[in-house]
Amino acid sequence: MAQTAMTIRVDSEQKLRFDALCEQFGMSVNAAINVFINAVVRTRSIPFQINAEPDETSRRALEAFYSADRTNRPDMTLDEINEEIRAARRDRKERLEREKQ
Numbered sequence: 309m310a311q312t313a314m315t316i317r318v319d320s321e322q323k324l325r326f327d328a329l330c331e332q333f334g335m336s337v338n339a340a341i342n343v344f345i346n347a348v349v350r351t352r353s354i355p356f357q358i359n360a361e362p363d364e365t366s367r368r369a370l371e372a373f374y375s376a377d378r379t380n381r382p383d384m385t386l387d388e389i390n391e392e393i394r395a396a397r398r399d400r401k402e403r404l405e406r407e408k409q
Contacts, residue, residue, distance in 0.1 A: 326363075332360050 330340045347355050
């Protein structure tokens, strides 16, 4: 199959980030672009998601979330919370209807 060159313009900072991610994926930028193009043509959509390890901020946030003390349970049940939401929505709807008059 004949090959052709393709030139694209991207933000230089994004290019550096993309280069680093491709390296983490163990592939060249050229290979990553070819994988993407082939998949888009084959599926006629953006068919996949490639993920890198979370950045440091995300990693710390997830770590904090998973290590949080979950023994302190809320005073309300899920049904009670949902009822409060329904009541707030009813009140809002009534207030909006009164404002229309």
